[in-house]
Amino acid sequence: MKKITIAIDGHSSCGKSTMAKDLASAIGYIYIDSGAMYRCCTLFAMRNGLIAADGTIDEAEFERRMPEIQVSFKINSQTGRPDTYLNGACVEQEIRSMEVSAHVSPVAALPFVRAAMTAQQQAMGREGGIVMDGRDIGTAVFPDAEMKVFVTASDEIRAQRRYDELMAKGQEADFNEVLANLRERDRIDSTREVAPLRKADDALVLDNSHMTIPEQNQWLLDRFHEKISD
Numbered sequence: 001m002k003k004i005t006i007a008i009d010g011h012s013s014c015g016k017s018t019m020a021k022d023l024a025s026a027i028g029y030i031y032i033d034s035g036a037m038y039r040c041c042t043l044f045a046m047r048n049g050l051i052a053a054d055g056t057i058d059e060a061e062f063e064r065r066m067p068e069i070q071v072s073f074k075i076n077s078q079t080g081r082p083d084t085y086l087n088g089a090c091v092e093q094e095i096r097s098m099e100v101s102a103h104v105s106p107v108a109a110l111p112f113v114r115a116a117m118t119a120q121q122q123a124m125g126r127e128g129g130i131v132m133d134g135r136d137i138g139t140a141v142f143p144d145a146e147m148k149v150f151v152t153a154s155d156e157i158r159a160q161r162r163y164d165e166l167m168a169k170g171q172e173a174d175f176n177e178v179l180a181n182l183r184e185r186d187r188i189d190s191t192r193e194v195a196p197l198r199k200a201d202d203a204l205v206l207d208n209s210h211m212t213i214p215e216q217n218q219w220l221l222d223r224f225h226e227k228i229s230d
């Protein structure tokens with residue numbers, strides 16, 4: 001059977017990556033976390049002194065160094081989940097820090113960053129058989145994706161989920177800071193000029209505020225089976 005392309009977009013911390021990973025493993029597709037790629041670009045910029053303490057980005061130097069950034073994913077044999085690699089080194093933990101979260105949306109709004117990551121994403125998904133999550137997958141990266149889902153949930157519920165996730169990993173976090181960060185990222189993501197976050201006209205909407213993980217996985221699997229039997 002022909003493998004399709006599945007695009008899962010939505011707001012920050014609404015559980016897109018959990019559902020996209022679970023769907024991909026249930027149906028034997030490859031999962032790609034496009035947000036991790038923007039996080040890698042941000043980490044690269046931070047490590048190379050391209051973001052000043054006040055958040056100003058040295059855009060000219062960043063653009064010049066963009067070709068040095070290669071992002072890849074490798075399955076972690078212990079967790080069974082893909083880990084993110086920046087130029088061959090695992091950065092899975094580091095890219096999830098609050099510091100990276102604080103800078104990622106301005107970085108992801110830069111047109112040269114988007115052009116480079118979009119090209120890498122399109123190359124990864126050329127053969128179909130992928131589930132990719134992000135902000136612009138159904139609108140800009142794969143506008144012809146056969147299945148598109150737009151996910152959302154209330155701000156407080158999303159912040160609580162992200163806060164719990166950081167706590168579980170033993171990272172430092174403050175609930176109000178997490179809430180403010182996700183609101184600010186949603187604002188920047190939705191209002192930027194290039195590929196803003198918006199629902200594709202042909203996307204199915206999922207508000208998972210009051211759904212458990214098994215419930216959302218079942219919902220997604222049911223939609224997938226409907227799509228492939230069309």
Ligand code: CDP
Pocket residue numbers: 011012013014016017034035036038039104105106108109133134135136137185186189
């Ligand atoms: O996990 P969470 O939903 O909070 O964020 P993420 O998926 O890790 O994405 C981090 C950031 O990368 C987002 O806030 C966006 O600014 C940016 N991003 C983007 O611009 N386009 C994408 N396709 C994916 C992420």
